[in-house]
Amino acid sequence: MIPEIGHFALILALCVAVVQGSLPIYGAAVGSSTLMSVAKPAARGQFLLVLLAFCCLGYAFAAKDFSVLYVAATSNSQLPLHYRIAAIWGAHEGSLLLWVFILSIWMVAVSFFSTHLPEAMRARILGVMGLVSVGFLLFMLTVSNPFERLIPAAFDGRDLNPLLQDPGMVIHPPMLYMGYVGFSVAFSFAIAALLGGTLDAAWARWSRPWTTVAWCFLTVGVAMGSGWAYYELGWGGWWFWDPVENASFMPWLAGTALIHSLAVTDKRGGFKAWSVLLAILAFSLSLLGTFLVRSGVLTSVHAFATDPKRGLFILVFLAVVIGGSLVLYAWRAPRVGLGGGFSIISREGMLLANNVLLVAALGSVLLGTLYPLFLDALDLGKISVGPPYFDTVFVPLMTPAIFLMGIGPLAQWKKTSLPELATRLRWAFAVSIVTALALPFTLGHWTPLVSLGLLLAIWIVTTAAVDLRERLAHADGSSLLGRLAAMPRSYWGMVLAHCGVALFIVGVTMVKGFEVEQDLRMNVGQTATIGGYTFQFDGTQQYKGPNYIAARGTFRVSQDGRDVTVMYPEKRRYTVQNQTMTEAAISPGFARDLYVSLGEPLDDGAWSVRLYHKPFVDWIWGGCLIMALGGILAVSDRRYRLAWRHKEADVPAATQMARQTVS
Amino acid sequence: MRWLLVIILLIPSLAAAEEARPLADNPQVEARLKTLAVELRCLVCQNQTLADSNAPLAEDLRREVREMITKGMSDREIIDFLVQRYGDFVLYRPPWKATTTLLWLGPFLLLIAGATALVLALRRRQKKLVDVTLSEAEHNRVAQLLSEGANRP
Amino acid sequence: MNRFLLPLGIFVVVVGFLAVGLTLNPRELPSPLVGKPAPDFSLPQLHDQGKVISSNELKGKVWLLNFWASWCDGCKVEHPVLVHLAQSGEVPIYGMDYKDQRNEALTWLREWGNPYQVVAVDESGRVGINYGVYGVPETYVMDKAGVIRYKQIGPLRDDILQGKILPLVRELQNQ
Numbered sequence: 001m002i003p004e005i006g007h008f009a010l011i012l013a014l015c016v017a018v019v020q021g022s023l024p025i026y027g028a029a030v031g032s033s034t035l036m037s038v039a040k041p042a043a044r045g046q047f048l049l050v051l052l053a054f055c056c057l058g059y060a061f062a063a064k065d066f067s068v069l070y071v072a073a074t075s076n077s078q079l080p081l082h083y084r085i086a087a088i089w090g091a092h093e094g095s096l097l098l099w100v101f102i103l104s105i106w107m108v109a110v111s112f113f114s115t116h117l118p119e120a121m122r123a124r125i126l127g128v129m130g131l132v133s134v135g136f137l138l139f140m141l142t143v144s145n146p147f148e149r150l151i152p153a154a155f156d157g158r159d160l161n162p163l164l165q166d167p168g169m170v171i172h173p174p175m176l177y178m179g180y181v182g183f184s185v186a187f188s189f190a191i192a193a194l195l196g197g198t199l200d201a202a203w204a205r206w207s208r209p210w211t212t213v214a215w216c217f218l219t220v221g222v223a224m225g226s227g228w229a230y231y232e233l234g235w236g237g238w239w240f241w242d243p244v245e246n247a248s249f250m251p252w253l254a255g256t257a258l259i260h261s262l263a264v265t266d267k268r269g270g271f272k273a274w275s276v277l278l279a280i281l282a283f284s285l286s287l288l289g290t291f292l293v294r295s296g297v298l299t300s301v302h303a304f305a306t307d308p309k310r311g312l313f314i315l316v317f318l319a320v321v322i323g324g325s326l327v328l329y330a331w332r333a334p335r336v337g338l339g340g341g342f343s344i345i346s347r348e349g350m351l352l353a354n355n356v357l358l359v360a361a362l363g364s365v366l367l368g369t370l371y372p373l374f375l376d377a378l379d380l381g382k383i384s385v386g387p388p389y390f391d392t393v394f395v396p397l398m399t400p401a402i403f404l405m406g407i408g409p410l411a412q413w414k415k416t417s418l419p420e421l422a423t424r425l426r427w428a429f430a431v432s433i434v435t436a437l438a439l440p441f442t443l444g445h446w447t448p449l450v451s452l453g454l455l456l457a458i459w460i461v462t463t464a465a466v467d468l469r470e471r472l473a474h475a476d477g478s479s480l481l482g483r484l485a486a487m488p489r490s491y492w493g494m495v496l497a498h499c500g501v502a503l504f505i506v507g508v509t510m511v512k513g514f515e516v517e518q519d520l521r522m523n524v525g526q527t528a529t530i531g532g533y534t535f536q537f538d539g540t541q542q543y544k545g546p547n548y549i550a551a552r553g554t555f556r557v558s559q560d561g562r563d564v565t566v567m568y569p570e571k572r573r574y575t576v577q578n579q580t581m582t583e584a585a586i587s588p589g590f591a592r593d594l595y596v597s598l599g600e601p602l603d604d605g606a607w608s609v610r611l612y613h614k615p616f617v618d619w620i621w622g623g624c625l626i627m628a629l630g631g632i633l634a635v636s637d638r639r640y641r642l643a644w645r646h647k648e649a650d651v652p653a654a655t656q657m658a659r660q661t662v663s
Numbered sequence: 664m665r666w667l668l669v670i671i672l673l674i675p676s677l678a679a680a681e682e683a684r685p686l687a688d689n690p691q692v693e694a695r696l697k698t699l700a701v702e703l704r705c706l707v708c709q710n711q712t713l714a715d716s717n718a719p720l721a722e723d724l725r726r727e728v729r730e731m732i733t734k735g736m737s738d739r740e741i742i743d744f745l746v747q748r749y750g751d752f753v754l755y756r757p758p759w760k761a762t763t764t765l766l767w768l769g770p771f772l773l774l775i776a777g778a779t780a781l782v783l784a785l786r787r788r789q790k791k792l793v794d795v796t797l798s799e800a801e802h803n804r805v806a807q808l809l810s811e812g813a814n815r816p
Numbered sequence: 817m818n819r820f821l822l823p824l825g826i827f828v829v830v831v832g833f834l835a836v837g838l839t840l841n842p843r844e845l846p847s848p849l850v851g852k853p854a855p856d857f858s859l860p861q862l863h864d865q866g867k868v869i870s871s872n873e874l875k876g877k878v879w880l881l882n883f884w885a886s887w888c889d890g891c892k893v894e895h896p897v898l899v900h901l902a903q904s905g906e907v908p909i910y911g912m913d914y915k916d917q918r919n920e921a922l923t924w925l926r927e928w929g930n931p932y933q934v935v936a937v938d939e940s941g942r943v944g945i946n947y948g949v950y951g952v953p954e955t956y957v958m959d960k961a962g963v964i965r966y967k968q969i970g971p972l973r974d975d976i977l978q979g980k981i982l983p984l985v986r987e988l989q990n991q
Binding site: 387 | 702754756757765
């Protein structure tokens with residue numbers, strides 16, 4: 001009964017979405033405020049209906065209802081409750097429901113935080129979001145219904161893929177989808193502005209906070225996915241340039257470019273058509289990612305079980321949504337005004353140069369990801385494009401972007417003088433060069449890439465310091481603290497996000513340059529020393545988990561004779577799917593991770609063991625978190641709060657929650 | 664001095680426990696295998712390198728590569744051996760060929776095209792901008808719209 | 817040209833490729849060995865370990881080489897097709913027992929029938945690597961000069977046999 005209620009709620013939600021996607025847009029076109037006023041209640045109604053469906057599926061999982069095909073396929077009676085709940089998005093159908101659910105959360109958020117927008121604009125935005133929702137609901141109800149019954153019911157479920165039985169599964173997909181789907185807001189703003197012909201600088205200012213919030217979620221989502229791969233796949237890698245990873249990275253690059261171009265559009269009113277195109281691009285790439293993951297056109301470690309019928313549906317949907325927007329763009333964008341003037345050498349110019357670099361990087365990822373498909377489609381042979389390619393093209397593209405990242409914030413708006421900039425930055429440059437050249441020697445060995453990485457990271461930090469010092473010198477107020485506090489939060493947000501990038505670069509550089517790895521054959525009682533840490537293997541013990549049996553190894557780690565920690569890597573065999581999983585043990589630290597993973601049992605209780613010493617690896621994810629924090633700080637800036645504050649009081653719990661995770 | 668200290672401190676633990684042996688008989692060969700294998704694709708897996716995969720074919724291929732290294736074959740020869748049998752698909756770094764020219768040059772062409780487009784667009788803008796009064800009006804409109812939002816009760 | 821149409825143009829091209837991509841199988845790998853002389857092998861026979869079967873003995877006739885194993889599920893699927901082909905006597909089939917246990921392989925053939933003239937044993941999988949095998953079953957068509965003319969990846973189906981392999985075999989036999 002409950003699954004039928006969920007199914008019915010989805011059908012109703014589709015009806016509401018159709019209404020939401022048509023009447024308000026028509027109303028805005030003919031100027032009927034009655035029709036436009038449908039948008040808000042429709043968005044909220046749709047949210048409640050999708051929430052109901054989501055809860056119904058959750059209930060089916062919690063109650064182990066194996067008469068629902070999806071539940072039987074992705075869970076098992078022995079699967080712990082929190083993984084049964086996470087199994088809602090453990091495969092194709094349920095993750096689509098999560099997609100739609102998150103879309104409806106964003107719609108409700110727009111309906112509450114858009115009271116300052118002109119009514120027609122709001123009606124169009126919610127209308128466009130409604131149309132996107134129609135597509136996904138149709139997709140679910142036609143070829144991927146999560147509520148489909150299995151008759152007769154299965155005696156027990158086939159269990160969730162053991163790879164997904166991890167705390168990462170509980171939070172990573174919702175975060176990632178909050179980011180992906182969040183770009184639908186910027187997209188809808190752009191389409192609404194194109195539809196209404198009201199593409200002015202106000203559009204940019206309204207879009208900025210939404211874009212930044214979605215970007216923060218996506219940053220955290222991608223970082224969590226990478227962290228998850230790092231400890232769960234057991235190979236010690238954190239980014240594999242896999243098509244599915246690229247599918248999440250491309251919208252991120254587009255979103256990053258969008259944030260920066262919106263700054264130009266907001267400030268100078270220029271490059272509106274470009275910003276609109278980026279807004280369309282960011283969401284289009286999210287949709288493209290959805291297609292790549294689910295259609296089976298590319299092979300990936302992370303892909304869903306694929307079905308060409310589904311692939312075709314998403315492709316048609318993709319063609320309609322993106323194709324339609326680009327037609328609208330080609331039709332309306334030429335009429336957009338120019339905005340204020342600025343010289344090529346100016347803050348605006350640098351932000352746009354940075355855009356060119358980011359988009360070139362994005363184009364490279366897209367090219368590398370789809371190139372094997374292109375060749376195959378033209379019958380020109382099969383090739384693989386992997387990490388060596390991406391590493392080779394990415395570094396030269398990102399290096400100038402990072403260099404500009406240091407200069408940009410110090411350049412004046414409108415026009416700036418290069419010689420003067422050079423004078424202001426000469427100390428930062430000298431310090432960066434000297435430190436970057438010298439530091440690797442003290443760390444052990446020098447390679448050009450290590451020096452380059454450190455140079456870029458130090459450059460970001462030193463230029464930020466120069467900038468801060470200059471601003472403090474010019475700020476009003478007597479005390480240092482007072483002057484610091486007087487800086488706008490959006491400024492601090494930018495500094496923080498840029499420093500996050502610096503930390504990220506340090507992490508990547510140090511791990512690539514100084515990581516140590518050993519493959520050993522360890523007998524009980526034997527030791528191995530790596531990176532100054534001594535690991536003693538105390539043997540393995542068998543134990544039984546809820547739905548697996550495991551061999552758990554014990555490694556006592558000491559440094560200079562003092563005990564540091566005890567690590568317990570595991571080799572698990574999940575009984576239902578009879579799949580073996582390597583659970584690496586990680587001892588995280590500020591300046592290094594220790595990583596132990598069990599290979600295969602050898603004779604006499606000995607095991608093949610892989611040990612890693614990974615210096616500064618956690619800075620990779622720490623850097624991403626700080627980038628996201630920077631974004632949140634920027635969104636909490638006074639000028640955005642002013643627009644929102646008066647509506648705060650009557651926000652329902654669900655959106656409060658959504659916002660609390662933001663701020 | 665510091666080295667001495669480390670060595671002294673390590674002596675007790677060395678005395679207490681035996682040092683584990685590397686898994687491979689010949690660590691040099693293993694290191695070369697590793698640098699080769701991270702750029703080679705496991706053919707039966709979804710998308711994994713030969714170094715990361717535990718598939719039986721990957722193990723066989725690692726064994727084969729190991730033997731070729733011991734025989735003193737160069738990296739080039741080893742890669743040719745694999746490409747002859749499995750095609751370019753086995754390489755994660757696509758070879759430079761007529762069909763991959765666009766792949767390798769693409770990023771830099773994009774960059775050049777983007778930079779040119781930006782400079783041209785900025786030049787054209789400068790010429791077209793007759794006066795800034797238009798944008799002043801626009802800015803006032805922004806300010807007005809925003810203050811409307813802020814001051815609404 | 818309207819530069820605002822450029823994004824749409826690029827998008828249309830990408831969608832076109834994605835649509836073609838839906839009809840392709842990214843996991844199927846064409847062999848670079850087609851058109852080249854088949855790698856030589858000289859291996860013990862499954863039914864008589866003392867005897868050796870070598871690829872040189874097979875020159876001068878058209879033959880099929882089928883890589884299989886008792887642990888392989890796809891092999892069971894294609895097996896009736898092979899048995900049927902062997903009964904027709906149109907072309908000799910040689911088996912390559914790939915990375916298998918001898919006893920299990922023999923039992924398997926007793927149970928499901930033996931379509932092979934001779935079965936060679938590739939215990940280490942080394943011959944498989946020379947042939948670029950990446951998943952059993954795989955089937956090769958050799959011409960009289962010992963050149964690989966066709967490779968079938970995955971289970972042999974009747975439609976592939978009738979539509980591609982047998983016409984090719986007849987053509988090669990008439991050369």
